[in-house]
Amino acid sequence: MLSLFPANDYALIAVILGMPLLGAFVNGIWGKRLGDSAVKLMTLTAVGVSFAAAVVAFIALAQGVSEQNDAHVRLTWNAWEWMHTTGGRDGQNIPIDVKFSIDQLNGIMMLVVTGVGFLIHLYATTYMAGDKGYARFFAYLNLFIFSMLVLILADNLPLLFVGWEGVGLCSYLLIGFWYESAPNAAAGKKAFLANRVGDFGLLCAMFLLAHYTGALDWNGIANGASSLVHPGEPWRVHVWPIGGGQYTGVLHFLQPLKPFTVSAATAVGLALLLGCTGKSAQIPLYIWLPDAMAGPTPVSALIHAATMVTAGVYLICRLSFVFVLSPFTMMVIAIVGASTALLAATIALVQNDIKKVLAYSTVSQLGFMFLGVGVGAFAAGFFHVFTHAFFKACLFLCAGSVIHSMHARIHDDDKAQDIRRMGGLRKWLPLTHGTFAVATAAIIGFPFTSGFFSKDEILYRAYVDRTINPMASSPLFKHFKLYEPPTWIGPVLYTAAVLAAAMTAFYMCRLYFLTFWGDFKGWTIGRPSLIAKQELGDEHGHDDHHHEDLTSPGYPPHESPWQMTVPLIVLAAFSLFAGVLNPGFGILKEKPLDHWLEPVFKAATEGAVVFGHGNDAEWAEHLEWTLALGGIGAFLFGTGLAYWMYVAQKGKPAARLAAEFPGAHQLLLDKWRIDELYDATIISMVDSLADTSAALDKTVIDGILARLTALIVAASGTILRAFQNGVVHMYAAMMVVGIAGMAWFFAVPHANATVVDAGNDDYVVSAAPGVGYGYRWDADGDGLPDQPDFAEASSVKLHLEPGKGPITVGLEVRNAFGLVKRKSISVARPQAPISSL
Amino acid sequence: MNIALALSPLLVVGIGALLLMLAEAFSTNPSRDLAGTGGTGGLALGATTVLFTSAAFACTVWMVGVENVGDVSAVAPWLILDRFTLFFDITLCLGGGLASLLAGGYLLEHRIDRGEFYALILFATFGAMMLAAAGDALTLFLGLETMSIGAYAMTAFRRASARSAEGALKYFLLGSFAAALLIYGFALIYGATGHTDLAGIGASARSAGGRSPMFIVGALLVLVGMVFKVSAVPFHAWAPDAYEGAPTPATAFMAVAVKAGAFAMLLRVLVLALGDAGWTSWASGWPPVVATLCVLTMTVANVIAGRQESVKRMLAYSSIAHAGYLLLGVTAMMQNPAQGIASVLFYLLAYTASTAGAFGALILCGSFEREAVSYEDLAGIGKRHPAPALAFSLFLVSLAGIPPTAGFFAKWFIFKAAIEGGLYWLAIIGFVNSVIGAYYYLRVLVFMYMREPAAGAEFARPMRSGYVTAALLVSAILVLALGLTPTRYLDLAIGAATFGNG
Amino acid sequence: MQSAEHSSHAKHDAPLTIGPSQLGAVVAAAVAIAIAARFFDSGVPVVAAVIIAALVPKAHGWDVRGPIAAMAGLLALFIVRMWPGAEAAAPATTANAANAAVGGHTLTWIVAVPLAGALGILFMPRQAHATLRAATMTLMFAALVLALPLLHVSMGRGYHFNEDVMWMPRFGIHYHVAIDGISLWLVLLTVFIMPVATYASFGTIHTRLKDWCFALLLLEAGMLGAFFALDLFLFYVFWELMLIPMYIMIGVWGGSGRIYSAVKFFLYTFFGSVLMLGAILYIAYAYARVNGGQPSFDYFELERLMLPRHVQIWLWAAFTLAFVIKVPMFPVHTWLPDAHTEAPTAGSVLLAAVMLKMGTYGYLRFSMGLFPEASAEFGANLAGVAVLGGIVYGALCAWKQTDVKRLIAYSSVAHLGYVMLGLFALSQASLEGSILQMVNHGVSTGMLFLLFGVVYDRRHTRQIDEFGGLAKPMPVYAVLFVVATLASIGLPGTNGFIGEFMVITGTFASHNLGHFNGVQAVGAAVGVILGAIYMLMVVQKMFFGPITRKENAVLQDINARELVAVAPLAMMIFVIGLFPNIFLSQIKDAAARVQNDFDGRIMMNPAPRYYEGPIRLTSPRMEQPRAPTVEPTVEPSAERSVEAQAQAQAAVPAGEGH
Structure with missing residues (x-):
């Protein structure tokens, strides 16, 4: 293979x-x-062939890896020169090419994207059947696959950015796929803007990287990464005061004596992190993802669960060698991940919309991934990306199947997704139920499913890992204190993650039980009622709905066709068994995935990620089983509680709790009102700033520069026009004023003088000539005139030795009318020219 | 060759004027009514011919070389026959000729075609030419009065119109006042120095008489008289009323020829009589006075012009404003007389073509009892009658000083002279003023091209006249020629920028 | 059949039919490929053309697909031929040198064609609309074709197509035109976008067509001349020549507030330019003082002047004021929203696409070229203005507009903030990015205005609230608008990204912004967020959601003429976005030259960085094209045009008067 397509x-x-x-x-x-x-054929062929080619490429990659003894192998393809920029500390040219590469890390991503993508495409061809925008939908979906592949295969950051924004665009288009409904379009916009905020971070990271490392491709950044951490002043980013305390103006006392600087690595890391939080829906930018569920369900599965949202984790893994240079950033990533996992899980506890629950579960799971990569367990985090892709895609597709069947009865988007109206669906949807159960087992960490392995690995590593700056041992930093994360952070993260895992188990089981167990509650809403009829008539103009005979009970929910169930089965199988790729607890001698990824992360983790307790490997190994108990306990507790609440007690405890703590329940139902908080703070601030700007522009800027100027000119015109009143007396008076002014000027003496350097330290002071003027000089500066009477001599020569101070020369002028005026002129030697140029 | 050839431009106009008067008096045209109107078409042609012939003679003399046409010092110092004079002869004859062409169309259309108008134009032009040539206070005053009286009479020419009479009366009263000051000033100077010839006055500046208070007061009065004639603020008040009241060809004549004559006088007097170091001193001589007048004139005239509703009155203020720009060139004379004079000369030539053209276009846009005066009268004319509108636009663009027209180069040279002379602030004020100026010139374009007449109002009905069309053609060609190949005309101006034939 | 296609959202799948037209297309494609293969060694462009033609939705006939295919083919040809390194294969370097040295009259012809055409239009009958349109389009294509040879030269660091004729010897005024890598693309943008805007305008401008054609051609001549001119006087003449046509275009064919806007536009720009005129005069005569009294307006001569600080600051301020008004930068930008709003579509397009570039180009060429020290002193502060007042403030203002054209106008303020920031930062990348961004802005904002003109013609309102749900009745239009929007917000892969990215990274790497390069780069990056906010707001309100007004439900989708006009711009968005190196390779060396010259001057002078001392001349620069040594003569073509103009002006009153 490699002979046909050489690796370079x-x-x-x-x-x-x-x-x-x-x-x-x-x-x-x-x-x-x-x-x-034909559209169906085209789209499946496109993704299918892409998947096949990806498999071939992966095999070639594996071959290359084995040939080169587990080195970091890259299969690259340089399509064309794209552009260039300036960077590095001496401003060299940085070429940026359209160049792609496959290595161990993105090889797996590539397979997941094309493989899961193919299954979801297959599912969607049936799910979307009959939609008006069928072709448009698949165009978007294919474009998404393309963008995602560009994102993961890109060999440099700007090209990654093409895919990065491309998937954002596709997500925007697909969320707003049914654009005629205003909320959908708004959700799309919200997603795009939240992503843009993240992209801002990525953009900042790019120029920082270009400047400090002098490169933007992976190899180049890796080579130049060491210059991101340096104690020297030019290598540090001044955060406050802006410009590094060089300001010397009036307000200089506001500047702290010691400027607040961070290392370039921290700045880059935090900027990248902002980008990653946008794409991967982490705090503070997670808010778009739940709203994004407005799009068609396959979109939710493909983009908002399996692939796009993991791009942030991918990027952190890709640039792991940059992140580890800043333990502070690593800690922030871990904290962001853990808190997002917790926060999203709490919200998911009470949501009633099947897709919303899954959306928050996605956010929460992404939090786990961030936690994993944040503590330096890049392989573990990436493993969770891998497993999550299967079980979450499966869950979403099952949800789609459920909605599909519900929708056949209910014809209302919101109600068809409300789990309170479902129940007992396992009777009608056996396949969907089975696959959903498997995927749920995986996500809640049922032992030995894929999710169990990947999540427990993260929990374990969160406790035992510790990130330190790999440059700490460098002699450069002998006198420089590097940041070290506190020791208590590991247990805290672990606890938070276990809590989140318990909640995951609870809400996923709640979802499962409410949907598939118990009695079907959809009969009542399916029944004809006047209100329902009106609602249907008002809200939906679909042709086929009008024919429905609303007086009959309607069909029961039904299983989906094979095109939809086959992907479910495949994904469920992967959810169940993908764990064998990287099982913990010494099940296999060596973890295959860890081993496969080792060359990628080796550079990053070496020296940077150590075990707590002074890198005590034995201590860490001993803890593996102990810490796994937390994960298993969380699973048992959450599942059991859900079973008790929703199956044994048929939901009564939940209702009781909600009634007892209405405030808390409502707060959770309202998603902690974070959206409202953002609206009230940042968004309204920017909004009012914009309002102010627009008003300022209209009134002040335009008002002063254009209207006021015009007004002044016009008003003075009006005033001056008043003198032109047609009365001759007025005209004569104006003339007289003019004559008087001129007469005054000629009658009054004007004493002016200029000083000319005549050379040889001589200076000539000459008075301005005037008709009938006489001059009297005081050249020696004694304050008394040198000669008694006024004379014709209009200039006087002075001798000024070097180093002598200025001389004050007195000048008196008498004009023809006998009026006298005095003036003092100070004569000083000019300073020597600064340069002899 | 003899002196007659050197004097020929003047003689042609003088004799032509007399002949024209005779012809007018003895003509027994049956179409003439009791008021004396009718049948003057031939006179307009005659007057134009006379003036252009005179200009042609001036050109001939220029080409032959003034120094080659005999002993030009024979009439000195009363008349100085140099290239400066010839340049003015050409400019004045051009202005007068354009005015009489305009009159040929205008008077006929508006039923006031009495023949004496052309004689008045010829005499006034004669006066202006004499003024331009005058090297002595006496001939200067003679020329000034000949010119002014013709202008007074032309202003009052619309006998039926009260505005015309009012304007003429104001012009006459204030003009006489100024003339009195001027002659009184010369009298005082004569008292102080014993000279009436300008060169002699200038030469005696270093003498005791030249430094006496009497001389200074005299010079002040002369200065006032002259700036009155160039209508500098605050001695401008007569101008808008007179310009508005006068029939439009007379307005054009006053704006063009009278102003040019006055500037010729101003240049001569300032350079010859008040040209020594004391008088040209920035501290205490005339430059700061002229500069102040320049700033006042530009600013006040531009600002008021922007508030006018009548295009004719706006053009009147515009001609005042242009006097301000010209004064900038005059001020620049203090450093480098040749430079300043050349810029003023070129400006006058460009200004003559543009202003005469603008007034001509205004005339063309109106017709009997529907004379175009206000902006509203011009509304929509660009759509209905593109040709006059296009011509009008060209002249206004030139007046606004936008390339590639004569006005742009005129401003260019004036500002160049000012900046070379170090008058940066004056130049900046001038630039800002030209922006204000652009506003009201463009306002005409706005009405012509972008507005429709108010509901119910009729569209303007342009008159048809070969005379006016011819005048516009001549002006347009000049405006473009001066704008596109300015060098050759500027060479003329520079050649004319020295007094005497040295 | 067509209507059935449209309503086929139901179950039935229309099979791919092969009709006579498709068969014909296949045959034609085969023939064309064969021909192309003979001429160009590859059928790439033609294949591209045929594919594009085949891909254009069927709703449009061959009248649309043909031209679009032709454009696509030409673009493909352009990419293939212009690819950096493509000329390396051929021994073109010597030919380039020869080209550069010969110069010839190429540039003169490019200006003369529209100028002479404008005068010729005056003699054409007013009612012959078809002839007027055809003549105008022909002239514009002629200018475009004449400009194509400019691409054959590898620009490098120097100036090419140099033509230097003494015009007015007494004043040292030359007719001096040349282009370098900086002006090259702006010139091409002009000749490229003029026919586009003109073609689009012909569907909507029916009144006073003759005047319209005259104004367009005169405008083109003025803009091209200003990009060519290397003599300050000549530059000023062309600079002013642009004003009147644009003033007329806004004032005559504009919206309801057109007169106010036209006058405001004129006065703002005129104010700046008269002060620049003063500065031009001063600098020419400052030169005369050190050159034995002989002034010069030649850029290369004046560039050699060493001016002390107090002089330089004032001159720089006068030049820069003129340019920033034209750009426009905060706080002298308020004429732009008014002018854009009221201008007819083509006027807005040209204003945005080319005329605003006059300001940025002028700053780059003249302010920075002639007064490097002053530019360096104030650059950092002005960069702050460009970021806060342009990128951020412009975007915030744009967000709050309710009028679409006003909004796009404010977005121009923001986009040109990037351009100016790049110029102030003056690092290699930021400079290249700025120059490219000038072109980008011309393409994407031009396209936005062109597209908005489409709905404006149908609905005659500019209010965003008046629209909603347009994606349903106008799907193709919506797609194009979204494409233009994405280019405008700088989505990677489109042209906007390249420029913004290079400017931002270049700004961060800049040494010319004092200590503020970091915060300014971050501020510029914030603009990326804000840009998305307001543009997506428009898209969402106009195209998505339910149709709120009855009259919008029946709007016609974009028609053939409009599509043909928009298509080249849409293609350029991706060509620049994906293959920026075609453009950058020509810009690169010229940008490096600018930076070297600039740094050279700054480094040459000690600590306060200003030259202190009397005005003096330095030695001429290496890249400067030598003036011809022949005796200076008056340029004959100028002479001819004088007579032609005089005749033109004279003939019109004569012809109409009777």
Whole structure:
């Protein structure tokens, strides 16, 4: 394989990337002409071929890895020169090419994206059947696959950014797919803007990296990464005061004596983190993801669960060698991850919309991934990305199947997704139920499912790992204190994660039980009632709905066709068994995935990630089983509680709790009112700033520069016009004033003088000439005139030795009318020219 | 060759004026009514011919070389025959000729075509030419009065109109006042120095008489008289009323030829009589006075012009404002007389073409009993009658000083002279003023092209006249020629910028 | 059949049909590929053309697909031929040198064609609309074709197509035109966007068409001349020549408040330019003082002047004021929203696409070229203005506009903030990014205005609230608008990203912003967020959600003429976005030259960085094209045009008067 496509020009990547793009192109422009079946064919072919090519590429990669004894292998393809920029400390040229590479890390991502993507496409071809925008949908979906592949295969940060924003765009388009409904479009906008805030961070990271490392491709950044941590002044980013305390103006006392600086690595890391929180829906930018569920369900599965949202984790893994340079950033990532996991889990406890629960569960699981990579367990975090892709895609697709069947009865988006109206669905949807149960087992950490392994690994590593600056031992830092995370952080993170895991178990089981167990509660809403009829008539104009005979009870929910269930089964199988790739607890001699990824993370983790207790490996090993008890306990507790509440007690305890703590319940139902908080703070601040700007622009800026100027000119015109009143007396008076002014000027003497350097330390002071003027000088500066009477001599010469101070020369002028005026002129030697140029 | 050739421009106009008067008096045109109107078409042509012939003679003399046409010092110091004079002869004859062409169309259309108008134009032009040539206080005053009286009479030419009479009366009263000051000033100077010739006055500046208070007072009065004639603020008040009241060709003549004559006088007197170091001192001589007048004139005239509702009155203020720009060139003379004079000369030439053209376009836009005066009268004309509108636009763009027209280069040279002379602040004020100026010139374009007449109002109905069209053609060609190949005309101006034939 | 296609949202799948037209297309494609293969060694461009033609939705006929295919083919050809390194294969370097040295009259022709055309239009009958349109388009294409040879030269550091003729010897005024890598793309942008805007305007401008064509051609000549001119006087003449046509265009064919806007536009720009005129005069005569009394307006001569601080600051201020008004930068930007709002579509397009670039180009060429020390002294502070007053404030103001064209106008303020920031920062990348961003802004904002003109023609309102849900009745239009929006907010892969990215990274790497490069780069990056806010707000309100007004439900989708006009811009968005190196490779060396010259001057002078001492001249620069040694003569073509103009002006009154 490698002989056909050499590793340094691996053009097969063009096929992997090109097929989805072709699909998007054909479906987008030609789709309507082709018809739905051709669109279906095109889109499946595109992703299928891409997946096949990805498998081939992966095999080639594996071959290369084994040939090169587990080194970090890259299959690269340089498509064309793209652009360049300036960077590095001496401003060299940084070429930025359209260049792709496959290595151990993104090889797996690539397989997941194309593989899971294919299954979801297959599912969607049926799910979306009959939609007006069928071709458009698949054009977007293919474009998404393309963008995602660009994101993960890119060999440099700006190219990654193309995919990064590309998936954001596709997400925007797909969330607002049913754009005729205003909330959908708004949700799309919200997603795009939240992502943009993150992109701002990424943009900042890019220019920082370009400046400090002098490169933007992975290899170059890795080579230059060491300059991100340096005690020297130019290598540190001044956060406050801006400009590094160089300001010397009036307000200089506001500046702290010691400027607040951070290392470039921390600045880059935090900026990248902002980007990652945007894409991966972490605090503070997670708010868009739940709203994004407005899009079609396959979109939620593909974009908002399996692939796009993991891009942030991917980026952290990709640039792990940058992040570990700043233990502070690593700690922040871990804290962000843990708190997001907790926060989202609490919200998910009480949500009633099946997709919302899954959305918050996604946010929460992404929090786990962040926690994993934040503590330096990059492989563990990435493993969770991998397993999560399967079980969460499966869950979403099951949810889609459920909604599909509910929708056939209810025809209302909101009600069809409300788990309070479901129940007992396992009777009608056996396949969906089974796969949903499997995927739920995986996500709640049922022992030996994939989720169990990946989550427990993260919990364990959160407790035992500790990140330190790999540069700490460098002699450069002998006199420089580097940041070290506190020791208590591990247990705290572990506790938070266990709590979140327990909640996960609870809400997922609640979802499962409410949906599939008990009695079907959808009969009542399916029944004809006047209100329902009116609602239907008002809210939905779909043609086929009008024919429905609302007086009959309607069909029961039904299982979906095979195109939808086959992906469910495949994904469920993976959810169950993918754990064998990286099982913990010494089940396999060596963890295959860890081993596979080791070359990628080796550079990052070496010296940077150690075990607590002074890098005590034995201590860490001993704790593995103990700490696993926390995860298993969380699973047991959450599942048991859910069973007790919703199956044994049929939901009564939950209702009682809600009634007892209405405030807390409502707060959770309102998602902690974080959206409202943002609205009230940042968004309203920017909003009012914009209002102020617009008003300022209209009134002050335009008012002063344009209108006021015009007004002044016009008003003075009006005033001056008043003198032009047609009365001759007035005209004569104006003339007289003019004559008087001129007469005054000629009658009054004007004493002016200029000083000219005549050379040889001589200076000539000459008075301005005037008609009939006489001059009297006081050249020696004694304050008395040198000569008794006024004379014609209009200039006087002075001799000024070097180093002598200024001389004050007195000048008296008498004009023809005998009026006299005095003036003092100070003559000083000019300073020597600064340069001899 | 003899002196007659050197004097030929003057002689042609003088003799032509007399002949024209005779012809007018003895013509027995049956179409003439009791009021004396009718049948003057031939006179307009005659007057124009006379003036252009005179200009042609002036050109001939220029080409032959003034120093080659005989002993020009024979008439000195009363008349100085140099290239400066010839340049003014050409400019004045051009202005007068354009005015009489305009009159040929205008008077006929508005039923006031009495023949004496052309004689008045010729005499006034004669006076202006004499003024431009005058090297002595006596001939200067003679020329001034000949010119002014013609202008007074032309202003009052619309006998039926009260505004015309009112304007003429104001002009006459204030003009006489100023003339009195001027002649009184010369009398005082004569008393102080014993000279009436300008060169002699200038030469005696270092003498005791030249430094006496009497001389200074005299010079002050002369200065006042002259700036009155150039209508500098605050001695401008007569101008808008007179310009507005006068029939439009007369307005054009006053704005063009009278102003040019006055500037010729101003330049001569300032350079020849008040040209020594004391008088040209920035501290105490005339430059700061002229500079102050310049700033006042530009600013006040521009600001008021922006508030006018009548285009004719706006053009009147615009001509005052242009006097301000010209005074900038005059001020620049203090450092480098040749530079300043050349810029003023070129400006006058460009200004003559543009202003005469603008008034001509205004005339063309109106017709009997529907004379175009206000902005509203011009509304929509660009759409209905593109040709006059296009011509009008060209002249206004030139007046606003936008390339590639004559006005742009005129401003360019004036400001160049000012900046070279170090008058930065004056130049900046001038630049800002030209922005204000652009506003009201463009306002005409706004009405012509972008507005429709108010509901119910009729569209303007342009008159048709070969005379006016010819005048516009001549002006337009000049405006473009001066704008596109300014060097050759500027060479002329520079050649004319020295007094005497040295 | 077509209507059935449209309503086929139901179950039935229309099979792919092959009709005579498709068969014909296949045959034609085969023939064309064969021909192209003979000429160009590859059928790439033609294949691209055919594919694009085939891909254009069927709703449009061959009248649309043909031109679009042709454009696509030309663009593909452009990419293939212009690819950096493509000329390395051919021994083109010597040919380039020869080209540069010969110069010739290429540039003169490019200006002369529209100028002469404008005068010629005056003689054409007013009612012959079809002839007027055809003549105008022909002239514009002629200018475009004449400009294409400019691409054959590898620009490098120097100036090319140099033509230097003494015009007015007494004043040292030359007719001196040349282009370098900086002006090259702006010139091409101008000749490229003029036919686009003109073509689009012909569907909507029906009144006073002759005047319209005249104004367009005169405007083109003025803009091209200003980009070519290397003599300050000549530059000023062309600079002013642009004003009147644009003033007329806004004032005559504009919206309801057109007169106010036109006058405001004129007075703002005129105010700046008269002060610049003063500065030009001063600098020319300052030169005369050290050159034996002979002034010069030649850029290369004046560049050699060493001016002390107090002089330089004032001159720099006068020049810069003129340019920042034109850009426009805060706080002298308020004419722009008014002008854009009221201008007819083509006027807005040209104003945004080319005319605003005059300011940025002027600053780069003249303010920075002639007064480097002053530019360096104030650059850091002005960069702050560009970030806060342009990028941030402009975006915030844009967000709050209810009028779409006003909003796009404020977005221009924000986008040009990037350009100016890049110029102030003056690092290699930021400079290249700025120059590219000038072109980008022309393309994407031009496209936005063009597209907005489409709905404006249908609905005659500019209020955002008047629209809503347009994506349903106008799907193709919506797609194009979203594409333009994405380019405007700088989505990677579109042109906007390249410029913004290079400016931001370049700003951070800059040494010219004192200690504030970091905060300014961050501020510029914030603009990326704000840009998305307001543009997406517009898109959402206009295109998504339910249709709120009855009249919007029946709007026609974009028609053939509009699509053909927009298509080249849409293509350029991706061409620049994906293949920026085509453009950057020509810009690169010129930008490096600017930076070297600038740094050279700054480094040459000691601590206060200003030259202190009497005005003096330095030696000429290496890249300066030598003036011809022949005896200076008056340029003959100028002579001819004088007569032609005089005749033109004279003939019109004569012809109409009777």
